[in-house]
Amino acid sequence: MAFILRRPFAFSGTLRQLSKPSQSVTVRAFHQATPKPQSPNVFSQRTIAPSLSKSQHVFRATFRRNYQQAAYNPVAQGDLRQRLLFGAGIFGATLLGINLIFNRETREDGGMPAYEREYLNDTFMHTGLGVGIIGLAARQLHVSGWSFRLMAANPWLVLGLGLVGSIGTMYGCMATDPNNYVQKYTLWGAFNVTQAMLLSPLMFFQPALLARAGLYTAGMMGSLAFVGATAKQEKYLYLGGPLLAGVAIVAISGLAPLVLPVTAARTLAFTENIWLYGGLAVFGGFTLYDVQKVLHHARLAEQGVIRKDAVNESISLELDFLNIFIRMVQILSMSQNRRK
Template identity: 50%
Template sequence: MLRLGLGSSTRPLFSGFARPATRQFSSLRPQSRILDAVKQRTAAIKKNGLFSRSYMQEPNVIRQQASTPSWQRTALTLGGLAGTAVVVNGFLNRETRDGYTAGEQALLHETFKYTAGGLVLTALAARQMFRSGVAFRLMTANPWVVLGVGLVGGIGTMMGTIYTSPDKPIQKHLFWLAFNACQAVTLSPLYFFAPAILGRAALYTCMSVGALSYVGATAKSDQYLYLGGPLLAGLFVVAGASLAPMILPMGMRSLAISESISLYGGLAVFSGFVLYDVQKILQHARIAEQRGVRGDAIAESLSLELDMINIFIRIVQILAMQGGGNRK
């Protein structure tokens, strides 16, 4: 009886422990088979090199597709800029043109050459500074510090270029290169805009400056030289409208008016400066011929270069507002 009691009491106990263990062990077998199949499949994929093709080659294709159009558009922009300057130079100063003396023609030739060269150097240096991160640091820096350093550097190198005698070509060219470098620093954030906007702005700038240069060079008299005073007054108004949002608390309507004056008023003012500067070059050429001295083409090119840069900046802003501010 005791044996039967122990046997009957222990049988359910052992049977209760045995069955769950058997069910648990049997349930792990399909999982182990699935894991083995996954491992075999992974080993086969690695052996065939599928991972290397999908994870190493596709990013290169994506990077190539993203970088190639940007360089093409940049090259087209620079080529169009230089080509337009050469065409304008040849059109205004061709040998069959009447009314120009030898000194005027020579000074116009050299001035347009230095203007085109300075713009190309500025664009290339600004592109390199943008790629090296200088533009991002400028955007995050104090705007007053950037404005002060830009003005001091630009004005200082410009005055050094103007007041250095042409008899010191090395020193004069060093000041000229430093001036273009200062302009490149301040212009490098423009590469945040889409290349299509920059290309269109460069094309419109070259077309407008070329047309204005032709008008100024073919005028029968020095009538545009009398615009110096009004243009200077307009320049102060445009500068005040540009600096007003940084100094004065302004509402939305006042801010819109100030921005319109800075953009469209500045576009009109610097377009007038193109007419003034072209006729000033011709006047300086005549004075140099009368005195028997050599004209300073490098100093003359700075004014045209600044006119084109300011027109270009405003056209970029106008196109960006029309296109919804498309950026890279």
């Protein structure tokens, strides 16, 4: 679950390092000769050198960073159509590769029935709406200063309140009858707002980085959802048990920085890799499992065994999206820091 499988303060140390003032270096602007002390129109070097050198340092660092990014990503120099074609090519190649690897056995019933397609589309609609609510609420909370207060709070207190709020609203929503629309959607909205409260510190990152992470997450989940929807019936439902074991390992690795000392650098680096890349694999598998679970529930609902409840189905896909998105943000941030 998103509230326990991520690190709300994983990037707080980096933000604090970025906020430290850089040391000023006394550098003459144009290498001119030392002005004579008796000149009344020239200020002393002690007065103007620190501020002037600091401005030069900021300007040069900004220019160098922008120049390196432009040289590294030549596609960004093209027009909008070229960027869209480049993104569509990456998405198509990813979809084709995942389909060839995971979807060698397709459905044997001649395609997806109308009731399955309708239920799946309804679930995807609620998933997109929930992710949109989380994004807008997180942005509004960040603007109001909530992110600063959250990062300054005790991490154990944040974890405890996050567990109570997320588990309470999630299970309350799932336990509510789907015919009770008011209570159902109220608890569902509270669940989304709770996730936004815990995710608001992500807004400290650059909007371009968040947009890229969202695009990659949507591409990954879209490809896996397509595979799960077109694969053989109940092909990936067996993944439920192994994925629960994997998510437990990922959760433990995510809590390691709160327990292990800072001196255990190798252990922390190992747990970081498990949390990042192991989490991507686990929640990618959960996407396959959840999509096929939605189709399985659609068949049961058509037989009258259970009731249709797209809101409950969307919660699982929302958690998959959030966990993949958080890891994408951290991976892209680490890659960007290594280029500087």
